[in-house]
Amino acid sequence: MEKISKAVVSRLPRYYRYLEELRQQKIERISSKELSKLMNVTASQIRQDLNNFGGFGQQGYGYNVSYLYEEIGKILGLNQNHKMVIVGAGNLGRAIANYGNFKNRGFEITALFDQNQELIGKKTAEGEILDIKYLYDYVVEHNVDIVALTLPKGPAKEIADKLVACGVKAFWNFAHTDLGLPEDVLVENVHLSESLMRLTYRISEKTQK
Numbered sequence: 001m002e003k004i005s006k007a008v009v010s011r012l013p014r015y016y017r018y019l020e021e022l023r024q025q026k027i028e029r030i031s032s033k034e035l036s037k038l039m040n041v042t043a044s045q046i047r048q049d050l051n052n053f054g055g056f057g058q059q060g061y062g063y064n065v066s067y068l069y070e071e072i073g074k075i076l077g078l079n080q081n082h083k084m085v086i087v088g089a090g091n092l093g094r095a096i097a098n099y100g101n102f103k104n105r106g107f108e109i110t111a112l113f114d115q116n117q118e119l120i121g122k123k124t125a126e127g128e129i130l131d132i133k134y135l136y137d138y139v140v141e142h143n144v145d146i147v148a149l150t151l152p153k154g155p156a157k158e159i160a161d162k163l164v165a166c167g168v169k170a171f172w173n174f175a176h177t178d179l180g181l182p183e184d185v186l187v188e189n190v191h192l193s194e195s196l197m198r199l200t201y202r203i204s205e206k207t208q209k
Helices: 006-024 032-039 043-051 065-075 091-097 132-141 153-165 192-208
Strands: 082-087 107-114 128-131 146-149 170-173 186-189
Touching: 006 032, 006 043, 006 065, 032 043, 082 091, 082 132, 091 107, 107 132, 128 132, 132 153, 146 153, 153 170
Parallel strands: 082 107, 082 146, 107 128, 146 170, 170 186
Antiparallel strands: none
């Protein structure tokens, strides 16, 4: 399979979410035109995106909702369980740990880590907060797939480097810094302030018209 563009990949979770809602509504099939109206994406774009993975539709029938939902889930890797730990048990880290829908999607948050002695030992919906000094042994012993970094940018780089040395190959980075990790390590950056600034830009652009 040829390498799929980031733009297409970024739309797959949205398709998955809408298809999940359609399944819950007991809708068995949908055309690209009907799906385009729901998602505010052109029918042509939907067909082009899905054709990257084989198409999945049938002429005159459209898409089988459950089948397409399952296939996109496989493409996104949601048919496998992924062990994840969170480094940084502040408000953001605990909010992520307490969000129950991650477990439904196959993300198993097994522990949180922090250096704050007042937090260590406390429970969240998905794991116990452990002392950060145990982090590196833990990721090796438990074959952790993903590390979420929800800590200040100062220690984030050093901690990420040590985790890479322990074999971690995927990071969900909320720290407001670029980690600069090796090319074979996957990093998904979520910079909340940058997202908010993009929104304020759009507000400013709209008011100037």
